[in-house]
Amino acid sequence: MKEDRRIQRSRDALHQALVALVLEKGYEAVTIKDIVERANVGRSTFYAHYKSKEDLLTNGLAELRALLTAHQQAALAEEGDVGQRCLGFSLALFEHAQSFRDIYRVLVGERGSAIVMNRMRALLADLVSQDLAAIAPAANDGQIPRSALIQFVVGALMSVLAWWMDRKSRLSPAEVDTIFRRLTIPAIVAAFDGPISNIDSNAER
Amino acid sequence: MKEDRRIQRSRDALHQALVALVLEKGYEAVTIKDIVERANVGRSTFYAHYKSKEDLLTNGLAELRALLTAHQQAALAEEGDVGQRCLGFSLALFEHAQSFRDIYRVLVGERGSAIVMNRMRALLADLVSQDLAAIAPAANDGQIPRSALIQFVVGALMSVLAWWMDRKSRLSPAEVDTIFRRLTIPAIVAAFDGPISNIDSNAER
DNA sequence: GCAGTTATCGGACACGATGACTGATAATTT
DNA sequence: AAATTATCAGTCATCGTGTCCGATAACTGC
Numbered sequence A, B: 001m002k003e004d005r006r007i008q009r010s011r012d013a014l015h016q017a018l019v020a021l022v023l024e025k026g027y028e029a030v031t032i033k034d035i036v037e038r039a040n041v042g043r044s045t046f047y048a049h050y051k052s053k054e055d056l057l058t059n060g061l062a063e064l065r066a067l068l069t070a071h072q073q074a075a076l077a078e079e080g081d082v083g084q085r086c087l088g089f090s091l092a093l094f095e096h097a098q099s100f101r102d103i104y105r106v107l108v109g110e111r112g113s114a115i116v117m118n119r120m121r122a123l124l125a126d127l128v129s130q131d132l133a134a135i136a137p138a139a140n141d142g143q144i145p146r147s148a149l150i151q152f153v154v155g156a157l158m159s160v161l162a163w164w165m166d167r168k169s170r171l172s173p174a175e176v177d178t179i180f181r182r183l184t185i186p187a188i189v190a191a192f193d194g195p196i197s198n199i200d201s202n203a204e205r
Numbered sequence C: 001g002c003a004g005t006t007a008t009c010g011g012a013c014a015c016g017a018t019g020a021c022t023g024a025t026a027a028t029t030t
Numbered sequence D: 001a002a003a004t005t006a007t008c009a010g011t012c013a014t015c016g017t018g019t020c021c022g023a024t025a026a027c028t029g030c
Helices: A005-025 A032-039 A043-049 A053-077 A090-099 A101-108 A114-135 A146-166 A173-192 B005-025 B032-039 B043-049 B053-077 B090-099 B101-108 B114-135 B146-166 B173-192
Strands: none
Touching (some): A146 B173, B005 B032, B005 B101
């Protein structure tokens, strides 16, 4: 027995309505009344499926998570030197972001909410954490706590992503990815290296 | 004629109540009723001073802005090589954050609000922008847009700050600052350098 | 197709937060 | 001491939330 078609239609409509409305007014300002009116479903129907506005959001994020982890696994499986495999999912992320620009602006951009962004942050932190674990399994980081490095990378990633989304820059996903990697990889390398006394003389290994 | 002492008392009480409540429940969950009850202030009094919850918040942020810009100006005025002047305000920021841990957890941490964090982000972006302008006045960045670099640094800074605040890590401001700089400075250097083909051979200048 | 299941609808309800308004009271300033 | 004015308590209309119900429609499995 498949899932009732009515259920799919309602859920889809609600998800789409949420995204559209958050882009217009911001997450906090969106009311459930707004959502059900935009989705053209009855009020009770909403509560039949989701407990609250946040519940609806959480549900929508599940798909994204699955998609990104799949991309990451694929990237990790491929061959290449550390500089290529490290953060291997970033290009896929930027490409995915371009395809679903609207959703991503809600996830990382100015119009997002603390709740949404925290969810996204946690999701990316998982990815980065696994990625770093695959690159440098041991924990002999050069005095820099692993968790700090993870948060650093996630923050940088979300910032670059938000920067790209909010401005109308015509950069391609590959170009943005290049920017991100050129900035981030040196930081990761520096984290794994020993102490650095000066900037001008870096990476003598 | 100075400002009425009753006004100061009311405003102070409201500010303190807001900070305390946000730390307990998160910004969104705090109601005006909560605030006036905690502050022991009449409901109408709140509306006599502030238009809304956000208005109260904005008012509180003004002081912080003044304090941080002052710190930055002082740091920029001092002498030293690029590695020292660059992001010279960061240590002051971390020290300030330790002194006002409660407030900063609202500003950058998990319990903060999108509104507050966006304000904080804009504030830091101004500081970083001026800082980078002082270091590298021209705009011949190595293919990396200046605005992207600014957002990158701000995101990294807020992430490290949030990481430090949210965990109970006993690190001193100086230690956190070292972590932040060791990660960020290489990224900035890489941004100003020419194209890099590989990670292992970077900074050949 | 038909019968049984079930999602949806729309209305009603209680509840809590908001923001504005009032007159009386108390504190402060000059 | 007198004039000013911030504060208080209370009231009011409005809005969003979350829940419940019966009636109606749509869907599924046979």
